[in-house]
Amino acid sequence: DIQLTQSPxxxxxxxxDRVTITCRASQGxxxxxxxxxxxxxxxPELLIYGASTLQSGVPSRFSGSGSGxxxxxxxxxxxxxxxATYYCLHLNTDLMCSFGQGTQLEIK
Amino acid sequence: xxxxxxxxxxxxxxxRSLRLSCAASGFTFKNYGMHWVRQAPGKGLxxxxxxxxxxxxxxxxxxxxxxxxxxxxxxxxxxYLQMNSLRVEDTAVYYCARDVRVGGTNHFDCWGQGTxxxxxx
Numbered sequence: 001d002i003q004l005t006q007s008p009x010x011x012x013x014x015x016x017d018r019v020t021i022t023c024r025a026s027q028g029x030x031x032x033x034x035x036x037x038x039x040x041x042x043x044p045e046l047l048i049y050g051a052s053t054l055q056s057g058v059p060s061r062f063s064g065s066g067s068g069x070x071x072x073x074x075x076x077x078x079x080x081x082x083x084a085t086y087y088c089l090h091l092n093t094d095l096m097c098s099f100g101q102g103t104q105l106e107i108k
Numbered sequence: 109x110x111x112x113x114x115x116x117x118x119x120x121x122x123x124r125s126l127r128l129s130c131a132a133s134g135f136t137f138k139n140y141g142m143h144w145v146r147q148a149p150g151k152g153l154x155x156x157x158x159x160x161x162x163x164x165x166x167x168x169x170x171x172x173x174x175x176x177x178x179x180x181x182x183x184x185x186x187x188y189l190q191m192n193s194l195r196v197e198d199t200a201v202y203y204c205a206r207d208v209r210v211g212g213t214n215h216f217d218c219w220g221q222g223t224x225x226x227x228x229x
Contacts (some may be wrong), residue, residue, distance in 0.1 A: 097155035
């Protein structure tokens, strides 16, 4: 099974900051990684798929990069609505899923 | 129109059973793999199970294997999760999610609003 490890688990930042969240896979997964944002009491929402493709409607301040075992989600200039928890996700060829443990982004 | 709506959650005693449902609308349900994902209070997302578009293949997380069964009825646009021998640690919000393949990669592009399952004596 693929294990996904996110870092950091908690991140404190200010509006306007540039932040980066990392997701490392226990073995190579090509570009088969997605990123989600979840706000309290809500279902997760898709931000990025295929490691770097921005989902339609997602602001361009979000970007993703990486392949193989290391991936990053970057928010170029934090907005108040971006304070949330972020998860990476990988689906294998059988459609079995692995999630990262999450990164909680809080206001400094 | 909300594409995915879960139901069937509630409070149940340990070792009892519960069946969750997920009603799909607004898309061709039979063309998509479907998943169940759960989130325990204050915890992260945990994948539970997948059923392929035609129902022929099903896979489960180790934590629920042998206790939970995923199924679907493509004629009714319905997804189900039969949960037996429930444990306190199964307490969570349960989401159904649609799997889509784009550009050679799979991901969840649509989630329900979740249904709450509480296992307690």
